[in-house]
Amino acid sequence: MTAGTDAAPFVGRAAEIETLGALVAGRRPERVALVRGEPGIGKTELLARTTPRGRTVRVAGSEAESHLPFAVLADLVRPLRGALPALPDVQREALEVSVALRAGRAGGSLAVCAAALGLLEAAGDREPLLVVVDDLQWVDTPSTEVLLFVARRLRSSRVALVLATRDRSRAVPGALVVDLDGLPPDESRRLLGPLADRLPPVALDRLVEDLAGHPLALVENARHLTGDRTTTPRPGPALASLWTCALAGLPEAARVAVTVVAAAGSADAEVVDRVLADLGVSAPDRRLAEQAGLVRADGDRCLLRHPLLRPVVLGADPTITRRVHLALAARTTGARRAWHLAATVDGVDDAVAAQLAAAAAEATALGGHRSAGDAWARAAQLTTDRGHRAERFLAAAREFLLAGALDQAAGHAEAAAALDDDVAFGVDVEVVRSRATAWLGDPRRAYTDLVRAAERVAPVDARAAAALYTEATMPAGMAGRVHAMLDLARRATDLAPGSADVAQVCALVLGGESREALALLDGLDPGTGPWELQHAAQLAQVAVHTERYEDADRRIEALLTAGRRHGTATMLAYAHAVRAELDWWRGRWPAARADAVEARRWAEERGEAGTAAIAALVLARLDAAAGHVDRSRESTRRVLAEVGSHGIDCLQTYAPAVEGLAALVAGETDVAVEHLEQAHRRARADGLEATNVVPYGPDLVEALVRRGDACRARDVLAWWEPKGASGLVFPAATAARCQGFLADDADEAAACFTRARELHTRCDQPFERARTLLAEAECLRRLRRPTAARSAARDAHAAFVTLGAAPWAARAESELAAAGVSSPRRSPAQTAWASLTPQEFQVARVVAEGRSNDEAAAALFVSRKTVENHLTRVYRKLGLRSRSELVRRFPDGTGDASRLS
Numbered sequence: 001m002t003a004g005t006d007a008a009p010f011v012g013r014a015a016e017i018e019t020l021g022a023l024v025a026g027r028r029p030e031r032v033a034l035v036r037g038e039p040g041i042g043k044t045e046l047l048a049r050t051t052p053r054g055r056t057v058r059v060a061g062s063e064a065e066s067h068l069p070f071a072v073l074a075d076l077v078r079p080l081r082g083a084l085p086a087l088p089d090v091q092r093e094a095l096e097v098s099v100a101l102r103a104g105r106a107g108g109s110l111a112v113c114a115a116a117l118g119l120l121e122a123a124g125d126r127e128p129l130l131v132v133v134d135d136l137q138w139v140d141t142p143s144t145e146v147l148l149f150v151a152r153r154l155r156s157s158r159v160a161l162v163l164a165t166r167d168r169s170r171a172v173p174g175a176l177v178v179d180l181d182g183l184p185p186d187e188s189r190r191l192l193g194p195l196a197d198r199l200p201p202v203a204l205d206r207l208v209e210d211l212a213g214h215p216l217a218l219v220e221n222a223r224h225l226t227g228d229r230t231t232t233p234r235p236g237p238a239l240a241s242l243w244t245c246a247l248a249g250l251p252e253a254a255r256v257a258v259t260v261v262a263a264a265g266s267a268d269a270e271v272v273d274r275v276l277a278d279l280g281v282s283a284p285d286r287r288l289a290e291q292a293g294l295v296r297a298d299g300d301r302c303l304l305r306h307p308l309l310r311p312v313v314l315g316a317d318p319t320i321t322r323r324v325h326l327a328l329a330a331r332t333t334g335a336r337r338a339w340h341l342a343a344t345v346d347g348v349d350d351a352v353a354a355q356l357a358a359a360a361a362e363a364t365a366l367g368g369h370r371s372a373g374d375a376w377a378r379a380a381q382l383t384t385d386r387g388h389r390a391e392r393f394l395a396a397a398r399e400f401l402l403a404g405a406l407d408q409a410a411g412h413a414e415a416a417a418a419l420d421d422d423v424a425f426g427v428d429v430e431v432v433r434s435r436a437t438a439w440l441g442d443p444r445r446a447y448t449d450l451v452r453a454a455e456r457v458a459p460v461d462a463r464a465a466a467a468l469y470t471e472a473t474m475p476a477g478m479a480g481r482v483h484a485m486l487d488l489a490r491r492a493t494d495l496a497p498g499s500a501d502v503a504q505v506c507a508l509v510l511g512g513e514s515r516e517a518l519a520l521l522d523g524l525d526p527g528t529g530p531w532e533l534q535h536a537a538q539l540a541q542v543a544v545h546t547e548r549y550e551d552a553d554r555r556i557e558a559l560l561t562a563g564r565r566h567g568t569a570t571m572l573a574y575a576h577a578v579r580a581e582l583d584w585w586r587g588r589w590p591a592a593r594a595d596a597v598e599a600r601r602w603a604e605e606r607g608e609a610g611t612a613a614i615a616a617l618v619l620a621r622l623d624a625a626a627g628h629v630d631r632s633r634e635s636t637r638r639v640l641a642e643v644g645s646h647g648i649d650c651l652q653t654y655a656p657a658v659e660g661l662a663a664l665v666a667g668e669t670d671v672a673v674e675h676l677e678q679a680h681r682r683a684r685a686d687g688l689e690a691t692n693v694v695p696y697g698p699d700l701v702e703a704l705v706r707r708g709d710a711c712r713a714r715d716v717l718a719w720w721e722p723k724g725a726s727g728l729v730f731p732a733a734t735a736a737r738c739q740g741f742l743a744d745d746a747d748e749a750a751a752c753f754t755r756a757r758e759l760h761t762r763c764d765q766p767f768e769r770a771r772t773l774l775a776e777a778e779c780l781r782r783l784r785r786p787t788a789a790r791s792a793a794r795d796a797h798a799a800f801v802t803l804g805a806a807p808w809a810a811r812a813e814s815e816l817a818a819a820g821v822s823s824p825r826r827s828p829a830q831t832a833w834a835s836l837t838p839q840e841f842q843v844a845r846v847v848a849e850g851r852s853n854d855e856a857a858a859a860l861f862v863s864r865k866t867v868e869n870h871l872t873r874v875y876r877k878l879g880l881r882s883r884s885e886l887v888r889r890f891p892d893g894t895g896d897a898s899r900l901s
Helices: 014-024 043-048 071-086 089-098 109-126 141-153 185-198 201-210 215-224 237-248 252-264 269-278 283-291 309-316 318-331 334-342 350-365 369-382 386-403 406-417 423-439 443-457 462-478 482-495 501-510 514-521 533-545 549-566 569-585 589-606 609-626 629-643 651-666 669-686 697-707 710-726 729-742 746-760 766-782 786-803 806-818 838-848 853-860 864-878 883-889
Strands: 032-036 055-060 129-134 159-165 176-179 295-298 301-304
Touching: 014 032, 014 043, 014 159, 014 176, 032 043, 043 129, 043 159, 055 071, 071 089, 071 109, 071 129, 071 141, 089 109, 089 853, 109 129, 109 141, 109 159, 109 853, 109 864, 141 159, 141 369, 141 589, 185 201, 185 215, 201 215, 215 237, 237 309, 252 269, 252 283, 252 295, 252 301, 252 309, 252 318, 269 301, 269 318, 283 295, 301 309, 309 318, 318 334, 334 350, 334 369, 350 369, 350 386, 369 386, 369 406, 386 406, 386 423, 406 423, 423 443, 423 462, 443 462, 443 482, 462 482, 462 501, 482 501, 501 514, 501 533, 514 533, 533 549, 533 569, 549 569, 569 589, 569 609, 589 609, 589 838, 609 629, 609 651, 609 806, 629 651, 651 669, 651 697, 669 697, 697 710, 697 729, 697 766, 710 729, 729 746, 729 766, 746 766, 766 786, 766 806, 786 806, 838 853, 838 864, 838 883, 853 864, 864 883
Parallel strands: 032 159, 032 176, 055 129, 129 159
Antiparallel strands: 295 301
């Protein structure tokens, strides 16, 4: 480590330097490194010695600027501006607006994230690029989101990203982690170098022993301890006391100079010079600060010796600190000016609050919702009027909710509620608070709070109470309380007819009243503004569950478009999860897998346990059907372990249903029955009567039949059969299939399967149709109808092969063999699409929709280079030669092999 101007050269850290050097040189699989260590442990010095292959861009977070949206991103983009033309227009515009390179309104934070990734990859194409980000803990939140987005997705071998933070708990998936600890005693002595000559041996020994190799503490104590003093302060507050003493020993002008450096952040050197002149600080005063070891020169700028000095300096003399912030405010504009002024106010100041409110609006326009939330929160603290203060706390809560900062959203909603008891205002507060609480993973509390609030305001404002009852239906559903959903929707409708349409439709579907729900669904279109997306997502899922697949497609596409426009990752995750479920039903399994992977990634990045679990269970169902039973079970059990305590009780039905399917595939009928009976008991207890939400009914009947428990199978079938009256194909067709399973007479069985096959023609559910054909083949062979059995087995085999349902295809092959027929040869083209990775399939899909590479990159929030690389692999895997061929051959979900060959 470096001990300062009069210290020994850098020592130690050989292993860490080698590790980072290997990453930067491309000798490791990781492209991102995360350096962690306590303050003063030497992270910055280590980063300075990370040797690049080509160009290096170094940026750092600043505590003084942590509230300014995209401040660090602007520092990163500035030296790479030459690569901006390589970006898709939509991404380039979003990035340039966010860092104030052009006027306009930002296109959403996700577009900015994708643009930053594309910019680094484009710059890396010109020459190898190393990006170093120091003090990540102080990087403004919007820039942090961009950096973490890039870190999770960076794949270019020509770009390396190294992040450093004092936060030992910080994690970045896929990053190489380098944790820094203290230096060993011999390196501690070498670090002190010439400073050691000032101290007697006993003092030097005490330094090395007591400070446990902490570089900054070693150097600073050695600089300030002289003579025979042997009592050694430790890192932390005691170290700060050394700096406080050093600061107190300076004349006032020099202390002012240090305070300006501490408060200015990354302000231009010209601005700092003007402020110093305004405050009467001369060049000799600055030199005194440097000689005291409190500041250092860095080119034409003056920086603090260490970031830990900042709170020490700003807290040393409140009078000087206030003068400095006022001087900086006079020389700055916009958000910088507002925050400098805010730092001068101890109580309230409506004028400064108004400037912070303007800064919040500016941050929102740039897509910096977290920064906007910070500005609204501080504005609220400075506001005199209780009502206005409450409104600003609520505005902060809304911005935090849009940013995915759910804890802060809930906390600021609480603060707003405590200040204003107006009924209408209370409704708005409760909606924000409950959404944050539900997405945090506590839907039961959100449901309870909303119901209590509704009951409290019902005597005063019926429409407000209806709105709260309506809002409560979603967390009630997440908590598995379907009976409560129906009750809530009815209460809302009784209080304000027409107010609970979306909630009512969702409740009716989950309660098994599909016909009544469909009568309401067509006229509902809640819009695609940021606050309507939740209801839009619910209706898209309702369309899936009611077999309105074209309507579901339309609603999901609108939801994805709106989520991309608003930069709302929460809704993107949910929309991809809903589309994954839709494509599971339609037999578009590669597409379903791609969407489920995308949904889980977005949800995990935002800490949204519920959506991540739903996506994981769709993947588990796909794995089970495809024969990856162990992987399916691992996913299901992990979901229960991770989410089981969150109160998302609807998963307590879905998870055992998936485990039951996996056991059925594996031929473990007793295990299958156990899991499926568990799902059945939980669904009945919760009031979940929807057939297509958790489609376990036919699986339970089949498992019971295969176990030889025909009596129990008939009992379950007696419960399932009436559900065919709902008008939905799945329950009606599978009820007929189950009747065929249990038939003892060949004519009766054939009639049942004929009815089931006719019903399947009414809805695009190829997996269920193929299972009906397989069941027909098995039953008719057993009942000595070999010709019909062979035909059904042949059709089932072809369908399962097209789907990629290997264990089911093998079962159909066995039926054909038992009937004395050889299995048809499989065409490699039939399963070629399943060979694509989820990311490759996503790219192929958007390109097949007619988008250019730039448009595909914008839609998927990736770089153009990523699209090009994925397309190259798609063409190679599928043997395609052109874009038009990809469009022509992209599977449409009909199972038509001509599109796959």
